[in-house]
Amino acid sequence: MSFSVNIRQFKTSIDVEMGETILSAALKSGVQFPHGCQSGNCGACKSRLFSGDIQMSPYSDFALTKEEKESGLILACRSVPWSDCDLAYLEQDDLVTFPIRKLNCTVKEIQQFTHDIVRIFLGIDSGGPFNFAAGQYAKVSFDKFPPRDYSMASLPADDFLEFHIRQISGGLTSTHANKKLIVGETVSLEGPFGVSYFRENHTGPLIAIGGGSGLAPIKSIVETALEKNRKQPIHLYFGARDTRDVYLESHFLNLENKHENFTYTCVLSEPKELTKYRTGHLFEAVSDDFNSLDGAKAYLAGPPIMVETCIKKLCELGIRQDDCHADAFYTEAEKAKLEVLT
Ligand code: FES
Numbered sequence: 272m273s274f275s276v277n278i279r280q281f282k283t284s285i286d287v288e289m290g291e292t293i294l295s296a297a298l299k300s301g302v303q304f305p306h307g308c309q310s311g312n313c314g315a316c317k318s319r320l321f322s323g324d325i326q327m328s329p330y331s332d333f334a335l336t337k338e339e340k341e342s343g344l345i346l347a348c349r350s351v352p353w354s355d356c357d358l359a360y361l362e363q364d365d366l367v368t369f370p371i372r373k374l375n376c377t378v379k380e381i382q383q384f385t386h387d388i389v390r391i392f393l394g395i396d397s398g399g400p401f402n403f404a405a406g407q408y409a410k411v412s413f414d415k416f417p418p419r420d421y422s423m424a425s426l427p428a429d430d431f432l433e434f435h436i437r438q439i440s441g442g443l444t445s446t447h448a449n450k451k452l453i454v455g456e457t458v459s460l461e462g463p464f465g466v467s468y469f470r471e472n473h474t475g476p477l478i479a480i481g482g483g484s485g486l487a488p489i490k491s492i493v494e495t496a497l498e499k500n501r502k503q504p505i506h507l508y509f510g511a512r513d514t515r516d517v518y519l520e521s522h523f524l525n526l527e528n529k530h531e532n533f534t535y536t537c538v539l540s541e542p543k544e545l546t547k548y549r550t551g552h553l554f555e556a557v558s559d560d561f562n563s564l565d566g567a568k569a570y571l572a573g574p575p576i577m578v579e580t581c582i583k584k585l586c587e588l589g590i591r592q593d594d595c596h597a598d599a600f601y602t603e604a605e606k607a608k609l610e611v612l613t
Pocket residue numbers: 305306307308309310311312313314315316317334346347348349
């Protein structure tokens with residue numbers, strides 16, 4: 272048995288099998304429904320339900336507040352229909368919908384950034400052109416390993432793709448990328464995905480926060496803004512555990528010298544020795560630096576707990592929650608834990 276769900280933007284209805292979520296059915300039908308985490312944590316699939324009955328499995332308050340739920344909003348990734356439905360996803364400002372493509376690529380260069388983060392450059396052999404917005408991600412497959420989500424660190428205009436991949440303990444794909452990958456190896460890729468992309472029309476201050484390899488999409492966003500000669504203040508905060516985890520520092524210090532509207536701050540959360548860097552948590556550094564961030568926009572990428580604590584602090588400083596854009600990245604182990612909880 273299935274229900275018919277009308278998605279207003281696409282002027283089309285999809286069939287959703289009993290027990291299936293609306294997002295999953297939409298993606299299966301080839302509909303480019305906005306989404307991010309697919310687990311009720313980011314809010315990217317937020318939609319207005321005009322008619323019909325749905326049941327939602329658990330989700331985070333960040334993704335959908337009580338007030339939003341009461342006003343008729345739902346999360347498509349958590350919603351299972353119990354009748355035919357009519358809905359529309361919430362329009363993002365500066366909505367971008369690039370076609371999702373499957374690409375064949377070749378590894379052109381590999382650089383070991385830190386003890387557990389590798390930078391890889393890919394050339395596109397076929398399946399392009401690959402259009403994406405700064406901040407988006409792709410599903411990347413190496414050899415026989417399962418595909419994983421990695422953000423593009425390169426700029427949309429670059430003729431190569433750059434990824435930063437952190438080795439996760441027990442992670443087959445990330446271990447292969449860090450330890451075994453060789454120049455010339457073929458890589459397949461599907462994308463782009465994600466809604467935490469650079470909003471070009473916003474002219475207020477830009478706060479960019481990246482933790483660990485979450486620096487990748489933040490790099491793409493910041494450099495795209497600078498390349499477009501944007502004049503608003505642009506503040507990049509990079510969080511790492513200790514000195515050995517810091518990468519691309521001289522790159523961003525050079526950018527700081529070149530652009531007077533750009534600042535770079537590195538914050539260490541667990542330094543083992545006296546350090547030249549600021550210490551503490553990213554949300555503390557941001558709150559020490561600003562009394563108010565009214566009118567600013569924030570882009571965040573990194574461990575979910577870092578993203579959540581920073582967004583809470585940013586909202587206290589006056590940024591609207593809708594102006595905080597984040598694709599929180601969960602490891603496979605974290606995703607499995609979430610599935611158990613839900
Ligand atoms: S995709 Fe639905 S909350 Fe993230």
